[in-house]
Amino acid sequence: MQKRDGRSISRDILEYLRNQSIRLWKKGKSINDISDFCGVHFTVVYKWIRIYNNSGIDGLKKRKAKGAEPKLNNNDKKQITFWLKKSAMEFGFETPLWDCKRIQKVIKQELNKNISISNLWENLRKWNFTPQKPEKMALERSQRKVNKWLREEWVKIEKHRRKWQAMLYFQDESSVSLVPVLGTTWAKKGETPKLRVTGNRGSIAVSSAISPAGRMVFRIEKGRVTSKTFIDFLKQIIKNHPWRKIIVVADNSPTHTAKAVENFIEENKSKIAVYYLPTYSPDLNPDEEVWKYLKNVKLKAHQARNKKEFKPLVLAKMQSIQRKPNVIKSFFIGNILF
Numbered sequence: 001m002q003k004r005d006g007r008s009i010s011r012d013i014l015e016y017l018r019n020q021s022i023r024l025w026k027k028g029k030s031i032n033d034i035s036d037f038c039g040v041h042f043t044v045v046y047k048w049i050r051i052y053n054n055s056g057i058d059g060l061k062k063r064k065a066k067g068a069e070p071k072l073n074n075n076d077k078k079q080i081t082f083w084l085k086k087s088a089m090e091f092g093f094e095t096p097l098w099d100c101k102r103i104q105k106v107i108k109q110e111l112n113k114n115i116s117i118s119n120l121w122e123n124l125r126k127w128n129f130t131p132q133k134p135e136k137m138a139l140e141r142s143q144r145k146v147n148k149w150l151r152e153e154w155v156k157i158e159k160h161r162r163k164w165q166a167m168l169y170f171q172d173e174s175s176v177s178l179v180p181v182l183g184t185t186w187a188k189k190g191e192t193p194k195l196r197v198t199g200n201r202g203s204i205a206v207s208s209a210i211s212p213a214g215r216m217v218f219r220i221e222k223g224r225v226t227s228k229t230f231i232d233f234l235k236q237i238i239k240n241h242p243w244r245k246i247i248v249v250a251d252n253s254p255t256h257t258a259k260a261v262e263n264f265i266e267e268n269k270s271k272i273a274v275y276y277l278p279t280y281s282p283d284l285n286p287d288e289e290v291w292k293y294l295k296n297v298k299l300k301a302h303q304a305r306n307k308k309e310f311k312p313l314v315l316a317k318m319q320s321i322q323r324k325p326n327v328i329k330s331f332f333i334g335n336i337l338f
Helices: 011-026 031-038 042-055 074-084 100-111 117-126 143-151 153-164 227-240 259-267 288-298 307-322 325-330
Strands: 167-177 203-210 216-220 246-250 272-276
Touching: 011 031, 011 042, 011 117, 031 042, 074 100, 100 117, 143 153, 153 246, 153 272, 167 227, 167 288, 203 227, 203 288, 203 307, 216 227, 216 307, 227 246, 227 259, 227 272, 259 272, 288 307, 307 325
Parallel strands: 167 246, 246 272
Antiparallel strands: 167 203, 203 216
């Protein structure tokens, strides 16, 4: 691998790579692994370690480079932006995700330009790209069926909603784990904070339904979710709107499509209609956002030690969401249906 020219690297990026190399070295990573991570020749890694041993972290600081010419122009930016909207598999890679080494390789192949990882990283940051964790989408999902549902079923739902002046709800259930999401906190550099959390395992099942009008109905289940609990939840929604017909959109799990549920809907068709989302399409259900908000925001780093303490906490947090119609409305923002 060709040595990178330090003059083309920003001070921040260079110091970050040097500090990361020392951190990885202290953790026992091999020189080759560190070289691959930083995108530099292994001899550079040895040099950084030698400087660190002689002068400490201060010795790794780099004076700001003067007037380095960018290696990627505006036309290159447009081309690379176009590539990153596609799957990396379209360029011969085994998986669909892009990392800097893959982008670097395609730039060499398509633009015939040699650009260092750090320079590429800096350009991507300037172009408002950030490393992101993709949302999961099932391999089994059929986009053709999803498109058909959008053209036919969703159009029918909207038609019936207007005709009946019905209240529209999106429904879902989730298991809320006793083990909390930790998130991040401020702390001094190099002093990783410790947070006491329970070692107990367990979870609580919660059902919820939200409307674009900012309303939410929910219940804490006593055990697991079944067709019976789903029917009981539909009854609860109906009870909240005694003078108005309800439309509920839910996924087509067996608990939602059981014969008992089918019979209940038929017996109460003047009060409620239930429609089902296409398989493997949680992104179409705004109620999924309730669980992200509950687990990652409201219950983040909670200190409940057991289910006895956890259940009233979950109840209180769900009630707090229920009292905030603007938060509930925000769960619909960005959804393809709205």
